[in-house]
Amino acid sequence: MRNSRINLVTAAGAALLLSATSTAAPVNVRHREGLVHGFLAVRTLTGETLAGGDLLQTSNGDVVTSRLAFHFKDGSVHDETAIFNQKGRFRLVSYHLIQKGPSFPKPMDFTLDGRTGQATVRWSEEDGDAKVEEERLEKIPPDLANGMVPTLLKNVSPDGGQMAFSMLAATPKPRMVKLIVTPSGEEPFATPGASRKAQHFVIKVDIGGVTGVLASLLGKDPPDTHVWILTGPVPAFVRSEGSLYVGGPIWRIELTAPTWPEGR
Numbered sequence: 299m300r301n302s303r304i305n306l307v308t309a310a311g312a313a314l315l316l317s318a319t320s321t322a323a324p325v326n327v328r329h330r331e332g333l334v335h336g337f338l339a340v341r342t343l344t345g346e347t348l349a350g351g352d353l354l355q356t357s358n359g360d361v362v363t364s365r366l367a368f369h370f371k372d373g374s375v376h377d378e379t380a381i382f383n384q385k386g387r388f389r390l391v392s393y394h395l396i397q398k399g400p401s402f403p404k405p406m407d408f409t410l411d412g413r414t415g416q417a418t419v420r421w422s423e424e425d426g427d428a429k430v431e432e433e434r435l436e437k438i439p440p441d442l443a444n445g446m447v448p449t450l451l452k453n454v455s456p457d458g459g460q461m462a463f464s465m466l467a468a469t470p471k472p473r474m475v476k477l478i479v480t481p482s483g484e485e486p487f488a489t490p491g492a493s494r495k496a497q498h499f500v501i502k503v504d505i506g507g508v509t510g511v512l513a514s515l516l517g518k519d520p521p522d523t524h525v526w527i528l529t530g531p532v533p534a535f536v537r538s539e540g541s542l543y544v545g546g547p548i549w550r551i552e553l554t555a556p557t558w559p560e561g562r
Contacts, residue, residue: 360385374399380445439464452533456481476504496526
């Protein structure tokens, strides 16, 4: 038992050291974002459609506003807005996430100011009791990726090996984590009349510190997220598989096409 405790303390100390010495670098802008309106769907891994949504992007000079909104069949809403600067390097300006309805056990309203570091999470317990958590980051990582992961992945080189982004997660208490991104090769897919390939990225959440060590020892690490990006001179998001909230099921987000009334 004593040796187990020593090993646990040693592992925790090592994790804290690694966390303290890791560096954060924003992603260089290779492809500028602009005017976009994309149609997306949330589905289970077996193909059942749960929600439809829109990705909306507008730009004003070097500042881009990107909004991802899903409306679920059960009335639930996932509404995520990221405002970021793309002058040379991507930098988060602000982030706002709203989740509510039966699909989300803890209705949540999460705001983050990427300039001041002020974060506020408002959520409700199952009994309806309202809670508020506020935190101000003493140091704002320049690589904050909230609401920007697909954009960042369109701008990195898959030949560059493993990379890391910072993210402030609402758990519901705000907690800084690292997203460890590993390129996992190209995978084929098809569109009408064409065969294509998408770069597969695997994203692991590194909680860090003693909490992260304990989570690993207890087998409670967050599940990996998978993202597929069409690379080339005009890269595009193709598909992702992951959770929309902590402890949630794995859902697939992918592009979808409009349907027309029969005979039109």
